[in-house]
Amino acid sequence: MKPTILYEKNYHIDLRDVDFQKKLKLSALFSYFQDAANDAAIRLGVGIDTLQEKFDAAWVLMRLKVDIERLPSLDEEITIETWPQEPRRFDFERDFLVKGRDGNIIIRAISSWGIIDLKERKLVKASAISLEYPEVIEERAIHGKLRKLKGTDPMHPVYKKVIGYSDIDFNGHLNNSRYIDYMMDCFPIEDHEKYQPESLEVNFINEALPGDEIVMKQGEGETSGEIIMEGVREKDDTVIFRAKVKIKEI
Missing domain, CATH: 3.10.129.10 (Hotdog Thioesterase)
Structure with missing residues (x-):
């Protein structure tokens, strides 16, 4: 091919x-x-x-x-x-x-x-x-660089999740799509009825493995409607992922 x-x-x-x-x-x-x-x-x-x-x-x-x-x-x-x-x-x-x-x-x-x-x-x-591309497309879907996200203070714990069978992929670690479910579960249903994400940026920082207990935390971002979120492994306080979500009214 x-x-x-x-x-x-x-x-x-x-x-x-x-x-x-x-x-x-x-x-x-x-x-x-x-x-x-x-x-x-x-x-x-x-x-x-x-x-x-x-x-x-x-x-x-x-x-x-x-x-x-x-x-x-x-x-x-x-x-x-x-x-x-x-x-x-x-x-x-x-x-x-x-x-x-x-x-x-x-x-x-x-x-x-x-x-x-x-x-x-x-x-x-x-x-x-040794990957070589047959051509290069210079156009970008979004202009700007992917960056390292910073945390915020204070970060408030929302809930805990133990990583299990349904969360892991063929690599044996937490699949990135499951992180997104964990993030969305931080918001009550009433918020989902009123708001929806306008943008989402995620840094996947460390692996999460079966049996790990993840504490979901969130805090306010720098601008209105911006929320900073983290998943932290409880046993060693390691940040597994960090995200920035900007929401808007539906």
Whole structure:
């Protein structure tokens, strides 16, 4: 199969992927991104199976930022377009556009991925897999850089979650889409009825493994409608992920 840099995939919004308002859950959107990214990587010769078999390694999502114009609804058809940027020393950036049936862009995202050695559980250099792109698309889905998010003070505990079977993926650690469910569970249903995310930025900082107890915390951001969130492993006070959510009224 000839390598292609731009990849498109269509998705139908099913019952399993929507919330009580029949809108696409953010965790399902993240799963779509993972799925499209892997399909695109397969076409470039570096899908998850190839990485594991040839390099005993796996892709891991490190940072992601999403800007949302609107969330698609049940039974809607959407198209996700994705393309990579030139590899850097330790990370690979990948952009996403989500389009409605009419072709209008409804969601934009930029992401940063790394490669983890499955034995050492450490990041390895991008050059380890000798990935070359047949072309480069300079256009970005979102202008600006993915950045290291800062915490805020005070951070208030909201609830605790023990990582179990339904939370982990084939790498044996907490799947990034589950982080999003944990974040959304910090808000009462009444808030979900009145507000929706306008943007979401997440730093995936450390692995969470089965049996880990995660304390979800949140605090106020620097601007109105901005919320800082963290998942902290209770036994050693390690920050597993940090996120910034900006909400708007529906």
